[in-house]
Amino acid sequence: MERIQAYHGPPLRFMEFCGGHTHAIMRYGIRNLMSPNVELLSGPGCPVCVSATADLDRAIALAGVPGVILCTFGDMIRVPGSRASLQEAKARGADVRIVYSALDAVEIARKNPTRQVVMLGVGFETTAPTVAASVLQAAKEGLDNFFVLSLHKLTSPATRAVLDSGELRLDGIIGPGHVTTIIGENAWQFLPEEYGLPCAISGFEPLDILQAIARLVEMAANGQPAVHNVYARSVTAEGNQTALNMMYRVFQVEAADWRGLGVVPNSGLGFRDEYARFDAGRAFSLEVAAPLEHKGCRCGDVLRGAIVPTQCPLFAKTCNPTRPVGPCMVSAEGACAAYYQYWEQET
């Protein structure tokens, strides 16, 4: 902690990829513990926030298909699509159910053989294997009424996209601890090797984050970028191969549409042909009108780190947690929600 507080060198700017880190940093007042020469920016690591409006509209359209039970993690239910959220669709009669695990959706399919159960698959590499496992379970049970709408995305391609845009000057990355538990420390080697940037993989306790920042300050100051694992109690060099195998057995890498980044090649997960019968995207033909983006919503810029939430003209005025305009204010891990909840203590 002294190391971060005492830092008087040239200004350093680090990005925490992950929404959970943004939230923890705000909640624990970590900025107050750091030298003013160290700046933290929030990145596109909130899978809820980066889901494109068009994709959300597809999910809502699916929920409206007669006979469909749309299962979703609680995080997605209040996110506004073009015209409504899943919660509002539910209020209008759609059968939308919150599940804690994708396996719960499989159980709902098992118990409701005459209905079609669609699991809304949102999340990065921490969650995607769990949804893949649910598909494998459904296959094992021979269920023909279980589907997944995959909005799953991959973290490294997004990180590259942020760096390649050249929009920001960054001096290091705080790596997402739980994603890296799955993908392994080595997956971040491209940062020092191709971009000359240090990366510290961090857990979510304040101590973890402080240690990670301290390591980044050290590496940036020494000009010796490397990947440093500060979450060694959970993260290994290779990650969880079993989980990765499961994920790639069911899914394959495809382009994906990211709010804030646009279409990024090789950054999303779609179904392999072998499991295509579980793909809600293929099983249901939907007519979805073109997406409407709210004028003035700057979630995209926030997600790229181009602005901080307080710089969005809608922040705390027209956009707040009761009446969110964009997903960054709705999601528990959204940067705007984190700033809204905690920023008063900073000012």
Added chain:
Amino acid sequence: MCLAVPTRIKRIDGDVAEIELDGVSRSVSLAMTPEAQPGDYVLVHAGFAISIIDEEEAAETLRLLHELEQARLGGV
């Protein structure tokens, strides 16, 4: 990101474990950590154990946490 909490495995039945955290028990899938054993600590996310927590590393973190706590109480 992605909420994952450390819990202890009480018992295992096939690929399902009963985990325990602060007196609360739940079943989770071991599909991603088939090598886990009763007594292991695992990180649980969305109903799955996603990794086995390294005890030594965990102990080290706890030690640092304790130091931090002592420093704080000492009026830092």
Added chain:
Amino acid sequence: MTVEDRILLAHGSGGQTSRRLVSDLFLRYFDNEWLTKLDDAAVLPLPNDGGLGRLAFTTDSYVVQPLFFPGGDIGKLSVCGTVNDLAVMGACPLYLSAGFILEEGFPLADLERIVQSMAAAAREAGVHIVAGDTKVVGRGSVDGVFINTAGVGIAPARLSLSGSAARPGDAILLSGSIGDHGIAVMSQREGLRFSSSLESDCAPLNGLVAAMLDASHNIRCMRDPTRGGLATALNEIALASQVGIEIREDDIPVRGEVRGVCEMLGLDPLYVANEGKLIATVPEGEADIVLGAMHAHPYGREARCIGRVTADYPGRVILHTALGKKRVVNMLFCDQLPRIC
């Protein structure tokens, strides 16, 4: 972009969305000096009261799912909840009414369990259920049974407890651990399936309140933090009294099991419902004597002082975290939902 021509679940969660519905719709039409106070019960002057005091009157509807949960059921809840709303206004609860809306096909055996439970709770609270109503609606129109209870009691003339009475310097007392009820109920919900020894804390608190009022005549305000949790109740007081409230995380009792479930599901115990707890703001000098009275009562054994009322940050609740940082505790916006992110 969000369409607000329909009722959403958030309108019933006790947080900001609910408050807007009340202020924008109900208060617009039901405008009177007692309702606008938005206290837990209305304390009403009696014409020609002959020194009896004032009438306290409240109502609540109970729609909890599941109907039966560890530590209680919808029946016990419906009696205790209404008794407690009267008690925290300083009234001695006397009489309740009970209206039932039953689903066609609901098992009589379950109804009997519920009614038995209500009788037991009423006995413990020392109240009588003196009026009632029963309606039956078609299958699927309600989830088993909904219960409405209304309650009346007498508040002594000299007492004036109100959410708007808190003053800087007051101590904030909490009668025990938070989150027990909400988590006990949640653990029974389909899809969440936790097993623990956790039980709802559902209990009638009029005895505890009487003991506290005996110990001090200067208690300013009491509240039972039900839906929306401790955070919401404190925010309501801060807003009504236009004061700031500072509480310390370390001093708020939370059972290990509640913490465990909250961690797994990404919930904050500050916002989880309680049905057998109360908070009170008392002048600083009387905190100890009131705490003493609470500790002597079975429902107040774990009572603590959790913070202070302050003149700073009017209308806001500030939490001093275990790490020594300060954080604003906002009112709930809508029900907390289990999350994975």
